[in-house]
Amino acid sequence: MANRPLQLTLNGQSVGPVEVPDDLPMIDYLHEYRNLTGSRLGCGQGICHACVVIVDNPDGTSEEVRTCITGAHFFEGKKVRTIEGHAHCDESGKVTELTPIQQKFVDKFAFQCSYCAPGFVNAATVLVEKLQRQPIVKSQLEAVIEDSLGHHICRCTGYVRYYSATRDVLLDLDLVKEG
Known part of the structure; x- marks a missing residue:
């Protein structure tokens, strides 16, 4: 399995670059690499939305992204907020x-x-x-x-x-x- 570097902003902090497997789902990156376990793996198919994080777009809008069906590398260079980043x-x-x-x-x-x-x-x-x-x-x-x-x-x-x-x-x- 090939690895490549991942760098993003996570709850306001710059993270990486860190070598991450190409096919690693974001939920696994959050849990295993960042110890951020607030996003929950529910269905594993993108249906229940227990795993969503917020992506802050450059235009000032924000959106939910399901992490159980989205690879960690999708988030390369993005600003991401997890449940741990709210309070x-x-x-x-x-x-x-x-x-x-x-x-x-x-x-x-x-x-x-x-x-x-x-x-x-x-x-x-x-x-x-x-x-x-x-x-x-x-x-x-x-x-x-x-x-x-x-x-x-x-x-x-x-x-x-x-x-x-x-x-x-x-x-x-x-x-x-x-x-």
């Missing part, structure tokens, strides 16, 4: 503040078994960032939430709480306009 931490690494999405998910007890939680946090974060650039009208709110979170699978059926928490954050951050 604010002090110098020692201790969490000092959760993001609004994380906090609202906790407040609403959206996390049940929490296996799918990293994917939902990343999806809701991408939605918040999208709406910060282009707010929506209230009549579109439910459809936009469904479009953003609907492809994530929760085996504990925590959808109601995830959707409710996301709705509350969007309204709290004034990303939804009357009309």
Whole structure:
């Protein structure tokens, strides 16, 4: 199996170059090379979305990418955020503040078994960032939430709480306009 160097920005830190097998999935790179195990291997087929990370594009947009079906080398030179990169931490690494999405998910007890939680946090974060650039009208709110979170699978059926928490954050951050 051939190796080649991989270099990327991961949670704000430059990483690499490090020799990585050509066919290594990103989820395995995160777990085995970086000890970032928050992204979960659920289905292994790109269906459940428990494994998604956020890629920050050069144009300022962000998007979810499934790491179980995407090779690590796809991320060469990209800016990637994992679930571990969301909360604010002090110098020692201790969490000092959760993001609004994380906090609202906790407040609403959206996390049940929490296996799918990293994917939902990343999806809701991408939605918040999208709406910060282009707010929506209230009549579109439910459809936009469904479009953003609907492809994530929760085996504990925590959808109601995830959707409710996301709705509350969007309204709290004034990303939804009357009309």
